[in-house]
Amino acid sequence: MTGRLEKKVVLISGAGGGLGSEQARLMAKEGAKIVAANLQEDPIIAPNQPPDGLWKKTLALVDDINQNGGEAIAVSLDVTKEQDWIDVVSESEMTFGSLDVLSNNAGIYYHAGLLEHTVEKFHQIVNINQLGVLLGMKTAIPAMQRAGGGSIINFSSIYGISGAGLSTAYQSTKGAVRLMTRSAAMEFVEDNIRINTICPGMFDTNLFESSIPKEAWEPLISLVPMKRFGKPHEIAYGAIFLASDESSFMTGTDLVIDGGYTCP
Ligand SMILES: NC(=O)c1ccc[n+]([C@@H]2O[C@H](COP(=O)([O-])OP(=O)(O)OC[C@H]3O[C@@H](n4cnc5c(N)ncnc54)[C@H](O)[C@@H]3O)[C@@H](O)[C@H]2O)c1
Numbered sequence: 001m002t003g004r005l006e007k008k009v010v011l012i013s014g015a016g017g018g019l020g021s022e023q024a025r026l027m028a029k030e031g032a033k034i035v036a037a038n039l040q041e042d043p044i045i046a047p048n049q050p051p052d053g054l055w056k057k058t059l060a061l062v063d064d065i066n067q068n069g070g071e072a073i074a075v076s077l078d079v080t081k082e083q084d085w086i087d088v089v090s091e092s093e094m095t096f097g098s099l100d101v102l103s104n105n106a107g108i109y110y111h112a113g114l115l116e117h118t119v120e121k122f123h124q125i126v127n128i129n130q131l132g133v134l135l136g137m138k139t140a141i142p143a144m145q146r147a148g149g150g151s152i153i154n155f156s157s158i159y160g161i162s163g164a165g166l167s168t169a170y171q172s173t174k175g176a177v178r179l180m181t182r183s184a185a186m187e188f189v190e191d192n193i194r195i196n197t198i199c200p201g202m203f204d205t206n207l208f209e210s211s212i213p214k215e216a217w218e219p220l221i222s223l224v225p226m227k228r229f230g231k232p233h234e235i236a237y238g239a240i241f242l243a244s245d246e247s248s249f250m251t252g253t254d255l256v257i258d259g260g261y262t263c264p
Pocket of ligand 1: 202
């Protein structure tokens, strides 16, 4: 443990997933107290959802952190429900005394041509990826004001930066997250609350595996200058930087971690 997040209480939404669980694990190693939040039922957006479920993974993650000298609790959170957020923020304060960092990480992907988009799927993805991020900020910020400041990390994507095809609804949410981040960052700068995004490139997690057909993987990887998927720890280290005081002069901007995808 090197203590880059010593004394910080970090709430991570979607903590059972590939990028969320790695943030929890590595942030705990840096001394953070972790509130690992996840939906109890799996959001069925694609047919290949893992059978064991991401809530079970959240519980196992918390056990693992606690058995290895860290401190973590698991909490049930549907990011689309405001009351869930209110309960989770108050549980963070009651258990650990404050809330200092929010990783607004939960998200789903929707791989479909524009002409196949349905109103139902559009609303589902906007509710989780966009409204979920707004509600997270709305409920975490008063707690951060009570704590004297904080850092919020909103998950956008390279698909929030440049067009890709077959993901119009997803891209609309990830583009919105970048502007919501800038707007909120300006509004709360005087409260010592910094708000930034992480824009991941392609990472081989449940999100990718359950929604993108295998035959599309090779052509997608060929678009990455480094010619590989990212590894979850490569996102987690970026999140640790944004969560910590090392990024104290950063707000309202993006940390792009994409193997060069957006470079050309
Ligand atoms: N994996 C990638 O290639 C990639 C690329 C760009 C951006 N991202 C973004 O990174 C974030 C994390 O993605 P991941 O790859 O770890 O995906 P993942 O599918 O492995 O994890 C997502 C997590 O979010 C949870 N979740 C979904 N709906 C929820 C809800 N309504 N309430 C609470 N939790 C909910 C899921 O249960 C899961 O644990 C997402 O916002 C995603 O859009 C991922």
